[in-house]
Amino acid sequence: MIKKIIILLSLLPTAIYANDLSLYGIFNQGGIVIGNHPNAKKVTFENRELKLSDEGYFLFGFSRKFKNNSSVKVELKSGELIEKSFKINERTYEIEVLKGLPSKMVTPNAEQLEKIREDRATLSYAIRSNSEVSIFPKNFIRPLDGRTSGLYGSERILNGQKRNPHGGWDIAAPVGTPIKATAGGKILLAQKGFYYTGNVVIIGHGYDLKSMYIHMDKINVKKGDIIKQGDVIGTVGMTGRTLGPHLHWNVYWQNIKIDPELLMKVNVEN
Ligand SMILES: [Zn+2]
DSSP: OHHHHHHHHHTSOEEEEETTEEEEEOOBTTOEEEEEOTTEEEEEETTEEOOOOTTSEEEEEOOTTOOSEEEEEEEETTSOEEEEEEEOBOOOOOEEEEOOOOGGGTSOOHHHHHHHHHHHHHHHHHHHSOOOOSSOOOOOOOSOOOEEEEOTTOEEEETTEEEOOOOSEEEEOOTTOEEEOSSOEEEEEEEEEETTTEEEEEEEOSTTEEEEEEEEEEEOOOTTOEEOTTOEEEEEOOOSSOSSSEEEEEEEETTEEEOHHHHTTOOOOO
């Protein structure tokens, strides 16, 4: 019981203010932070320069096993340097045991492995591609209502074999349920028939933030489309490796998977 309370408390959004520097977000492994300084000229996090909006907004995220301490460095137009240090809370992840998957979905043969390799190259190219969007994404909506059927970060045992940790948030809903874009952006990929992920849409929201929608049935958008928050990009399906209809939702900052549930908790004050 005590353990549960601590986990809940550490999931509460935090706001940090210092010298006109504001940081909003979840300082947890898998979390995402949106920052602002009206006079920022250059911002760096973990030696990476962040994209900066005209109003001085930027964002960065923490991987599943991110270290405990870090900082963000802001160089102002005046030349002054600000560094803000913070602690990142460690999380414990669930262990998910799934049984009864078709064996070709756990131990694919050589031909299937070749297809999987091609799929990975296509998907990672889209994840790494640039999407310049002028509007900074400050608030996000759930793509659909539904029961959580898989958590970010879980260790996975599929048919008794250890596999990669679960990188997204699974939301179960009937086939055909509309899926909405969590924020506006540009469609970087809208393609059917991936081996594990089935029918997939990837949206670039600018500022190195991307969202990816997996196991879809219908796809309503095409590569290059510009969409608004809430636009229906397609419907829930059960394509690829899945035991039932659900949306598997990934969120990336750069090429790092962050927790979509924590993205929902970011609350930027205007
Ligand atoms: Zn999933």
